[in-house]
Amino acid sequence: xxxxxxxxxxxxxxxxxxxxxxxxxxxxxxxxxxxxxxxxxxxxxxxxxxxxxxxxxxxxxxxxxxxxxxxxxxxxxxxxxxxxxxxxxxxxxxxxxxxxxxxxxxxxxxxxxxxxxxxxxxxxxxxxxxxxxxxxxxxxxxxxxxxxxxxxxxxxxxxxxxxxxxxxxxxxxxxxxxxxxxxxxxxxxxxxxxxxxxxxxxxxxxxxxxxxxxxxxxxxxxxxxxxxxxxxxxxxxxxxxxxxxxxxxxxxxxxxxxxxxxxxxxxxxxxxxxxxxxxxxxxxxxxxxxxxxxxxxxxxxxxxxxxxxxxxxxxxxxxxxxxxxxxxxxxxxxxxxxxxxxxxxxxxxxxxxxxxxxxxxxxxxxxxxxxxxxxxxxxxxxxxxxxxxxxxxxxxxxxxxxxxxxxxxxxxxxxxxxxxxxxxxxxxxxxxxxxxxxxxxxxxxxxxxxxxxxxxxxxxxxxxxxxxxxxxxxxxxxxxxxxxxxxxxxxxxxxxxxxxxxxxxxx
Numbered sequence: 346x347x348x349x350x351x352x353x354x355x356x357x358x359x360x361x362x363x364x365x366x367x368x369x370x371x372x373x374x375x376x377x378x379x380x381x382x383x384x385x386x387x388x389x390x391x392x393x394x395x396x397x398x399x400x401x402x403x404x405x406x407x408x409x410x411x412x413x414x415x416x417x418x419x420x421x422x423x424x425x426x427x428x429x430x431x432x433x434x435x436x437x438x439x440x441x442x443x444x445x446x447x448x449x450x451x452x453x454x455x456x457x458x459x460x461x462x463x464x465x466x467x468x469x470x471x472x473x474x475x476x477x478x479x480x481x482x483x484x485x486x487x488x489x490x491x492x493x494x495x496x497x498x499x500x501x502x503x504x505x506x507x508x509x510x511x512x513x514x515x516x517x518x519x520x521x522x523x524x525x526x527x528x529x530x531x532x533x534x535x536x537x538x539x540x541x542x543x544x545x546x547x548x549x550x551x552x553x554x555x556x557x558x559x560x561x562x563x564x565x566x567x568x569x570x571x572x573x574x575x576x577x578x579x580x581x582x583x584x585x586x587x588x589x590x591x592x593x594x595x596x597x598x599x600x601x602x603x604x605x606x607x608x609x610x611x612x613x614x615x616x617x618x619x620x621x622x623x624x625x626x627x628x629x630x631x632x633x634x635x636x637x638x639x640x641x642x643x644x645x646x647x648x649x650x651x652x653x654x655x656x657x658x659x660x661x662x663x664x665x666x667x668x669x670x671x672x673x674x675x676x677x678x679x680x681x682x683x684x685x686x687x688x689x690x691x692x693x694x695x696x697x698x699x700x701x702x703x704x705x706x707x708x709x710x711x712x713x714x715x716x717x718x719x720x721x722x723x724x725x726x727x728x729x730x731x732x733x734x735x736x737x738x739x740x741x742x743x744x745x746x747x748x749x750x751x752x753x754x755x756x757x758x759x760x761x762x763x764x765x766x767x768x769x770x771x772x773x774x775x776x777x778x779x780x781x782x783x784x785x786x787x788x789x790x791x792x793x794x795x796x797x798x799x800x801x802x803x804x805x806x807x808x809x810x811x812x813x814x815x816x817x818x819x820x821x822x823x824x825x826x827x828x829x830x831x832x833x834x835x836x837x838x839x840x841x842x843x844x845x846x847x848x849x850x851x852x
Contacts, residue, residue, distance in 0.1 A: 365413065365420045373442055373466075375406065377449065379780075382468060384451075386421075388414050388461030400636045400787050401509070418455070418462045425453040433457055447472060452536065469538055475521040476514065482789035482832070485668075487823060490793040494628030495519050501590040502628045503577075505602045511634050511789055512599040513538060516573055519597060520544060523571050532573040533560035549575075561585045565594065573597040580615040587617055590625035604825060605629040605794035606814040609804055623796070623804040631792040631825060635832070635842040636784040642773030643783075643836060647766050652840075656830070659844065665830040666767060668823065770836045788837055790829040790846075794822055 372395055376384045381397035388394075393409040409417070422429040425438030439452045452467040483491055494502060502519070504512045517539060524530055524543050532541075535549035535557060545567075547560050558581045561574045565585070576599040577583050589596045602608045608629045612622050648656065656662050772783030779785040794800070794817050803813050818824065823831075829843035 365416050368409070368413065369417060369420055373451070376468060377444065384466040384468070386417065386464040388458060388463060390460055400784055401634055414461050418464060421453060421464055422455065427453070427455065432462060473539060475517040478518055481515060481518060483791055486821060487791050487793045487828065490795050491628065491630065494795065495522060497595065497627045499590060499593045499595055500627035501586055501596045501625045503598060503600050503608050503626065503630070505600045505605065505608045505629060505631045506633060507601065510632055512632065513575065515630065515632060516597055516599060517541065520571070520573055528570045529568060530571040531564045531567055531569045533557055533564055534575040558582045558585060565589050569594060571595045571597070575599060583612055583615040583617055587621050587625050604814065605631045605792050606810040606817065609813060610810045613807065619805045619807055623801040626796050628796070629794045632789045633825060633846045634787045634789055635829065635838045635846060637786045637788045638770055638772055638836065638838050639776065639779035639783055639785045640836070641778045642776040643770045644773045645768050645770050648769055656840065660826045660830045661824065662830065665827045665834065669831055669834045767834060769833055769840060771839050788832065790825055790832060790843070792823065792825040792828065
């Protein structure tokens, strides 16, 4: 019997699926412990591969027998209130997963593929609060420009970058800064990822006629001070955002472009008049995410002449060094309105009433079945597809204990640097703090363009994106690659990480 909406959903509520419930519980718990943002359950010809996205990188973690695929997919679909009998159509849903110390929302997406149905689950922490601008990675001149731009009385603020680069997180952080009892803030999002106390959030629902454009049009009639549209996707949404900015509102939105200058050109391509773009856009923020190097085990080094030559061809090295060496004080902290943790996503009856809740199974080692090999095997979290067959006939060896040497910081700071030398950092051998990965978490690299008089004139004359960028750099804008190199010099990330996302910057 299918439980009603809002009823506690556990393995015991579905006949003959106890071991499947245990398997799904282990997959989710391991993902949480691994700091994963997404879980991919992917059918292959003879097995089922489970991968976690950790700090933006997909990692092979475990495999399951192919014969359990259909029951695992059906169980997850039931939790997410999806149609478990429909195997041919993509579906989307969500459910809640409770741990003793936290509660998470899992957003589920299913897709038919050749070997079965693939499932991707996005993990969202109910109690997560927006980060401050400094925690995002904004500092120095970039932070000052954002602080000035978001306090304009009206205008359009854009956050740009490819999918998965943290645009929504940045928009949420800005909304939190603007949130006050005397300010009416409304959003139209697809989907609503986190609930922000004191802010009116609307979920896109095309079946009910609530599209981004229709929702934005309605919000502008709700006497708002600040409106956030999750993304500008077409000319209609762009025109509504421009009109909202013209009529005295602060409009925030995301836009899929590579950099700040290209965002301006994209609006022009959407048939927005140049003088309207020039008069309404106040600030454009472009961003990427790089993995943050573990400060406890990172290794410092002085780059060789060959490495310096390579860096010079990829980055504006001299300009970045001048900014780095000219830094005399830490960036001024931007005050942020605290977000009460008592307001969670499940505090909304409308959301809670349409969501299943599953609690983890904590007696994982009591039942030993073929579907519970994942719970019995202590090495399964690092098993790759190549090792799956060997694991069926031979128990994997327990990895040797980590030596004290690998746990200790491996600093090689030079005693003295001459005037032409500088220090960079690379990932160390790993330690307990970073789970022996060398990296822990991610940080943003940013490019912040203020629309000043010079840029305004170039927009009106329909200047090329490269010309707008060159003019902005002359006016003091720090480029994405420069900000990335600055974070390398400060020991926050590595050159390899910045180069990994450089193809997104320079393409």
